[in-house]
Amino acid sequence: MWPTHWPTIAREIAHATETALSAARADDEPAFADAVSALVELPYEQVTVVHSGMMRELLEELHPDGLAGEDVQAVFERCAxxxxxxxxxALVAVLTGALGVTDPDAPKARPEQYLTAGIVVLADLLATRKVEPRQYIRRAVGEIEREQTVEMP
Incomplete structure (x- = not known):
């Protein structure tokens, strides 16, 4: 399934993310709610870092010539x-957060709201790109792993 050398938390995040995305794509609301609940139980910052990495990669692939405001608005409208x-x-917070743009004065979404919005955005981007989530999850976790093992000069 997931690489055995990954820490347990990384494997749990990967599994819960894949489960939530499958439920979202199948419009299975009870399974989606259960999967988001499982994500909420995991370390919030670690989950959001994985999801943000996936979003950035998908947005870059979908918009190789650059991302315009209209592109982000289209994602927001489809998800809404x-x-x-x-x-x-929460949708705005997820999209701006993935792009590295945050407003410190904006209202803060509760973790469940933020993670729900993140999965909704990811499901939309995956469907638009017509790809499965597994490779994106692997790369997002792999990038975190790489960043954590690189020694600082």
């Missing part, structure tokens, strides 16, 4: 109209 509901504030 989707069958799995995420709060608009």
């Amino acid at each position: 109209r989707g069958s799995v509901q995420a709060t608009p504030d």
